[in-house]
Amino acid sequence: MGVKKTMATFADRMQHIESSGIRRLFELGSQLSDPIDLSLGQPDFEPPVEVQEWAIAAIREGRNRYSPTAGIPELRAALANKLHGEGIATAESVMVTAGASGGLLLALMALADANTDVYVPDPYFVAYPQLIRLAGARMIPIDTYPDFHLTPERLARAVAKADPKRRRLLIFNSPNNPTGVAYEALEIRRLAETARELGFQVISDEVYDVFTYETPHVSWLRTDPTAVLVRAFSKTGGMPGWRIGYAAAPPLVLEQMLKLQQFTFVCVNTVAQWACLKLLETDLTDRICDYRARRDFLRDQLSPRFGLIPPSGTFFAFPSCPADPERFLRKCLEKQLLVVPGNVFSARNTNFRISFSAKPGPLGRGIGILNQIAEELQEE
Amino acid sequence: MGVKKTMATFADRMQHIESSGIRRLFELGSQLSDPIDLSLGQPDFEPPVEVQEWAIAAIREGRNRYSPTAGIPELRAALANKLHGEGIATAESVMVTAGASGGLLLALMALADANTDVYVPDPYFVAYPQLIRLAGARMIPIDTYPDFHLTPERLARAVAKADPKRRRLLIFNSPNNPTGVAYEALEIRRLAETARELGFQVISDEVYDVFTYETPHVSWLRTDPTAVLVRAFSKTGGMPGWRIGYAAAPPLVLEQMLKLQQFTFVCVNTVAQWACLKLLETDLTDRICDYRARRDFLRDQLSPRFGLIPPSGTFFAFPSCPADPERFLRKCLEKQLLVVPGNVFSARNTNFRISFSAKPGPLGRGIGILNQIAEELQEE
Numbered sequence: 178m179g180v181k182k183t184m185a186t187f188a189d190r191m192q193h194i195e196s197s198g199i200r201r202l203f204e205l206g207s208q209l210s211d212p213i214d215l216s217l218g219q220p221d222f223e224p225p226v227e228v229q230e231w232a233i234a235a236i237r238e239g240r241n242r243y244s245p246t247a248g249i250p251e252l253r254a255a256l257a258n259k260l261h262g263e264g265i266a267t268a269e270s271v272m273v274t275a276g277a278s279g280g281l282l283l284a285l286m287a288l289a290d291a292n293t294d295v296y297v298p299d300p301y302f303v304a305y306p307q308l309i310r311l312a313g314a315r316m317i318p319i320d321t322y323p324d325f326h327l328t329p330e331r332l333a334r335a336v337a338k339a340d341p342k343r344r345r346l347l348i349f350n351s352p353n354n355p356t357g358v359a360y361e362a363l364e365i366r367r368l369a370e371t372a373r374e375l376g377f378q379v380i381s382d383e384v385y386d387v388f389t390y391e392t393p394h395v396s397w398l399r400t401d402p403t404a405v406l407v408r409a410f411s412k413t414g415g416m417p418g419w420r421i422g423y424a425a426a427p428p429l430v431l432e433q434m435l436k437l438q439q440f441t442f443v444c445v446n447t448v449a450q451w452a453c454l455k456l457l458e459t460d461l462t463d464r465i466c467d468y469r470a471r472r473d474f475l476r477d478q479l480s481p482r483f484g485l486i487p488p489s490g491t492f493f494a495f496p497s498c499p500a501d502p503e504r505f506l507r508k509c510l511e512k513q514l515l516v517v518p519g520n521v522f523s524a525r526n527t528n529f530r531i532s533f534s535a536k537p538g539p540l541g542r543g544i545g546i547l548n549q550i551a552e553e554l555q556e557e
Numbered sequence: 558m559g560v561k562k563t564m565a566t567f568a569d570r571m572q573h574i575e576s577s578g579i580r581r582l583f584e585l586g587s588q589l590s591d592p593i594d595l596s597l598g599q600p601d602f603e604p605p606v607e608v609q610e611w612a613i614a615a616i617r618e619g620r621n622r623y624s625p626t627a628g629i630p631e632l633r634a635a636l637a638n639k640l641h642g643e644g645i646a647t648a649e650s651v652m653v654t655a656g657a658s659g660g661l662l663l664a665l666m667a668l669a670d671a672n673t674d675v676y677v678p679d680p681y682f683v684a685y686p687q688l689i690r691l692a693g694a695r696m697i698p699i700d701t702y703p704d705f706h707l708t709p710e711r712l713a714r715a716v717a718k719a720d721p722k723r724r725r726l727l728i729f730n731s732p733n734n735p736t737g738v739a740y741e742a743l744e745i746r747r748l749a750e751t752a753r754e755l756g757f758q759v760i761s762d763e764v765y766d767v768f769t770y771e772t773p774h775v776s777w778l779r780t781d782p783t784a785v786l787v788r789a790f791s792k793t794g795g796m797p798g799w800r801i802g803y804a805a806a807p808p809l810v811l812e813q814m815l816k817l818q819q820f821t822f823v824c825v826n827t828v829a830q831w832a833c834l835k836l837l838e839t840d841l842t843d844r845i846c847d848y849r850a851r852r853d854f855l856r857d858q859l860s861p862r863f864g865l866i867p868p869s870g871t872f873f874a875f876p877s878c879p880a881d882p883e884r885f886l887r888k889c890l891e892k893q894l895l896v897v898p899g900n901v902f903s904a905r906n907t908n909f910r911i912s913f914s915a916k917p918g919p920l921g922r923g924i925g926i927l928n929q930i931a932e933e934l935q936e937e
Contacts, residue, residue: 186724186758187813188670188692197819223619232828233613239603241796275655275800275822282821286691290568304820311666311817312568313693344566378566416621418827420655433567437691439577440684443658446826447798448612 193310197303197521206515215543216515217532218354220492222415222464228456235451244444246435248273248423252454256423259457266402271425272435273445273453276417277384280407280424280434281308283441284380285346287433288405289314293344296335298327300495300522302354302382314346318524325356325486325495326364329371336375347377349397349404352385355522355530356495357472357488359385362395369400379404384422385491387413387461390469394490403427405434410449414456415464419449468492471533471540478544482551492534495519499551502526508550514543573690577683577901586895595923596895597912598734600872602795602844608836615831624824626815628653628803632834636803639837646782651805652815653825653833656797657764660787660804660814661688663821664760665726667813668785669694673724676715678707680875680902682734682762694726698904705736705866705875706744709751716755727757729777729784732765735902735910736875737852737868739765742775749780759784764802765871767793767841770849774870783807785814790829794836795844799829848872851913851920858924862931872914875899880934882906888930894923 206212223229235241247253253271260268274280281304289295289312297305299318309316319335321327327349336345349368352359360368372379381397381404398406409422424434438444475494476487483496498505498519506518506529519528531547533540586592603609615621627633633651640648654660661684669675669692677685679698689696699715701707707729716725729748732739740748752759761777761784778786789802804814818824855874856867863876878885878899886898886909899908911927913920 186668187810188666188668188673190670191667191813191816194816196816219622224616224621229616232616236604236609236612240798241604242599242798244798278820278823286568287571288566288568290570293568307820311821418620418622418624418824420823420826430567433571436571436574436576440658440687441662441691442822443656443800444798446800446829448828449826 190310190313194307205510209513212513212515213539213543213546214515215531215535215540216517217534219417220412220415220464220534221536224414224416224452225456225459228414228452228459231455232448232452235448240447240451242447244447244450246272246439246444248445249447249450252450255454255457260425263396263399265396265398265406265425267398267425267427270428270431271423272431272438273450274407274422274424274438275420275442275445276411276422277382277407277409278304279420279442279445280422281380281382282311283434283437284405284407284424284426285309285312285314286437287430288378288380289346293346294339295346295348296332296377297348298350298353299524300325300353300355300519300528301348302350303521305348320524322525323486325353325358326360327368329367332368332371333375345375345377347372347379348382349379350382351397352388352394352490354385354491355493355517356486357491357493358486359389359391359394359490361392365395365397366400369397373401380407381405382407384409384412387465388468388492389490390472391489398425405430410453410456413461414453416449419446419452421445421449421453468533471537474537474540475531475533475544478541478548480548480551482555483547492532494531494533495528496531497528500554502529505529505550505554508554509546512546512550514546570690570693574687585890589893589895592893592895593919593923593926594895595911595915595920596897597914599797600792600795600914601916604794604796604832605836605839608794608832608839611835612828612832615828620827620831622827624827624830626652626819626824628825629827629830632830635834635837640805643776643779645776645778645786645805647778647805647807650808650811651803652811652818653830654787654802654804654818655800655822655825656791656802657762657787657789658684659800659822659825660802661760661762662691663814663817664785664787664804664806665689665692665694666817667810668758668760669726673726674719675726675728676712676757677728678730678733679904680705680733680735680899680908681728682730683901685728700904702905702907705733705738706740707748709747712748712751713755725755725757727752727759728762729759730762731777732768732774732870734765734871735873735897736866737871737873738866739769739771739774739870741772745775745777746780749777753781760787761785762787764789764792767845768848768872769870770852771869778805785810790833790836793841794833796829799826799832801825801829801833848913851917854917854920855911855913855924858921858928860928860931862935863927872912874911874913875908876911877908879931882909885909885930885934888934889926892926892930894926
C-alpha cells in the first residue's frame with residue numbers, strides 16, 4: 178500500500194534544544210586512532226566490590242520488580258539519616274532519582290514554566306540550558322569570570338534588570354562542573370541570604386559532593402531548607418551507567434516531583450537501589466585522595482600561561498586558552514588530545530575543560546602536550 | 558538565620574497533572590492485612606536465570622559506565638535484526654529507552670506541543686493523560702465501548718469535529734492495557750490507511766507484544782513505517798524494576814528523541830542493557846503458555862454477569878461492574894480483593910481491571926469472590 182514519506186512535524190520546543198557539544202566531541206574523538214582523552218565526565222574507577230556483590234545478590238534474590246515511586250524504603254531511610262548528619266532539615270523528604278539528571282528534570286518540570294527565569298552561574302553544566310528549555314522557561318546566565326564564584330553582588334546585579342513579575346529560580350552548583358570551584362560554608366550562607374531576599378527558589382546541584390579537596394562539602398540546604406537538593410550515586414560510586422541519584426526537597430515540592438516520576442521514570446533501577454544502600458556505608462577516602470593527587474599534579478604541572486584557577490572540587494579544571502581558542506583546540510586535536518571547548522559551558526569562548534579523572538599516564542602526557550602547544554603558540 | 562517558609566510556587570503544568578489512581582489503590586491496599594491483589598501491573602515471574610547471569614557478568618566485567626545515548630551497539634544491532642524479522646522498515650533506527658514509559662515520554666516531548674491533539678482510544682493506559690499534559694498537548698479520547706476496538710469509522714468520527722489547523726497524533730496500543738484487546742493484521746492495515754488519510758502521526762505502544770493468545774503480535778510499523786514504536790523488555794523478561802525498553806522511529810524522529818534522551822535519561826542502565834541482549838535469545842513460550850492458561854481460566858470461570866470481552870493479549874481483563882461501580886468496588890474492598898476502578902483508564906466508570914498475572918491460587922480465589930459479589934448484588 179502507499180505509505181507517506183517521513184514528514185513528522187516536531188514539537189516547537191525541539192527548535193530550541195540542541196545536541197550536546199560534548200557528544201559532538203565524543204564523535205570526533207572516536208575517529209582518532211589513539212586519542213588522549215581528557216574530555217571525560219566520569220570517574221575511572223569501578224564500583225567497590227561489596228557494592229557489586231549487593232547488586233548481584235539483589236538480582237538473585239528477586240529484587241527485579243517495581244519499587245515504590247520514591248525508592249525502596251531502606252534506601253530512603255539511610256539517605257534521611259545521612260542528610261540529617263549534614264544538618265539538612267528536610268532530610269526525611271527524600272526520593273531516589275535516575276541520576277542527578279533525573280532529579281534536575283523533575284525539579285525543573287515541577288518548578289519552572291514559561292513565566293520563570295532560571296538563573297545559572299556561567300560557566301554551567303551543559304545540560305542546564307536544554308533542561309530549562311524543555312521546561313519552557315528562560316535561562317539567565319550570570320557571568321562569574323575570571324574567578325568563577327557566584328557572589329551576592331553578582332546575583333543582585335543579574336536580578337536588577339529582571340522583570341519583577343517573573344518567577345525566579347537559581348541553579349546553584351557546588352562543586353562546579355566545569356570550573357572545579359567548591360564553595361565554602363560562609364560564602365554559601367551569604368549567598369543564600371541574598372537569594373532569599375531576592376525571592377529565589379533554589380535548586381542545588383551537588384552531584385560532585387564527595388569530590389572536594391580543600392574543605393569538606395557543605396550543602397546549600399544546611400542554610401536554606403526551602404531548596405531542592407540534587408545528587409548522584411553514579412559518579413561517587415563509579416557506576417554512572419547505573420543511573421541512580423537522589424533528591425531532597427520540602428515535602429510539598431517533593432510531592433510534585435513524585436507525581437512526575439510516576440509516569441516518566443516510574444522508579445529507579447531496583448538492583449542499583451539495593452547496591453547503593455551498601456555504597457552509603459562504604460569508605461571512599463582512598464579514591465578521593467587519589468583524585469586529590471591528580472588535582473595537585475595538574476595544578477603544579479600546568480604552565481602558568483593557562484591561568485588556571487586551581488580546582489577545589491570535582492574532577493575538572495577550566496584553564497583559559499593560551500591563544501585564539503579555535504586555533505588552540507585545532508592544535509590539541511592535531512596532537513590527538515581531547516579537551517572540551519569552553520563555549521559548551523558558557524556564553525564566552527575563552528577557556529577549555531580538562532578532566533583529571535583520566536589515569537595518571539594519559540593525564541601526564543596530556544598536560545605535557547598542552548604545555549608544548551602553549552610554547553609553540555608563544556614562539557609563533 | 559531567618560528562613561522563609563516553604564512557599565514554592567509550582568509550574569502551571571502541575572495543576573493539570575494528577576497522581577496515578579493505581580497508586581492510590583496501592584496505598585489503600587497496603588492498609589489491608591492480607592489482600593488478594595488482582596490490581597498488579599507486572600508479571601509474577603523472575604528474569605530467566607541466563608539473563609540474570611548476563612547482568613551479573615556485566616557488573617563484574619566493569620560494564621558500569623555510561624553507554625552511548627542510544628544504547629550499546631550490540632543491543633541495537635540485535636534489536637534491528639529482530640525488527641527486520643518482523644518486517645519493520647525502520648528497524649535500523651532503534652534506541653534503548655528507560656522502559657516503555659521512557660520511550661513514550663521522549664516521543665511525546667518530541668512530537669506534541671500546545672498545538673497538538675493527541676487522540677487516544679478510551680479505555681487507555683493510565684499514564685497517557687499525564688504524559689500528554691506534560692508535553693503541553695490536548696488529549697482527545699475516542700470511546701471504543703463496548704467491544705474496545707478502535708475502528709476506521711470511530712477514528713474518522715473523532716476527527717470530524719476537530720480543528721484542522723491542529724497537529725494530529727494517535728497513540729495506538731495493541732495489545733491494549735486495560736482491555737486485553739490485541740488487534741489483528743487486517744484491522745491494523747485498515748486503521749493505518751485511515752490514519753494516514755487523516756494526517757495522523759502515530760505512536761504505537763506495543764509494550765505487551767509478547768503477551769498474545771490468539772494470533773501472533775503484529776506491529777503497527779509493518780504497515781506504517783512513519784510511526785514511532787515503543788516497547789519494553791521489563792514486562793517480557795520479568796524485571797519491570799530494571800527500567801529498560803526500546804523505541805524505533807524514522808531517523809529524523811529518532812534523532813529528536815535522542816537529543817532529549819541526552820540530558821534527561823542520559824542512557825539506560827548499562828547492566829540491564831547487557832542482560833537484555835541475552836533476553837532477546839531466550840525462549841519465553843512456556844511463560845506465555847502459562848499466562849494463556851490463566852486467561853482461559855478467567856474467561857471460563859468469570860460469571861457471564863460481568864459481560865467480559867475475553868482478552869486476546871496482555872495480562873489484563875476489563876469486565877463491567879455487575880452493579881453500581883462505587884458499591885461494587887466497596888464490596889470488593891470489604892472482601893480484601895483489589896481490582897482497579899475503570900475510571901482510572903477511561904472517561905466512563907462502568908468497568909474494572911483485573912490482572913491475571915497473579916498466581917493461580919489468588920487468581921482463583923479472586924474470581925470466586927467476584928462471582929459471589931455478583932450473586933449477592935443480584936439477590937439484593
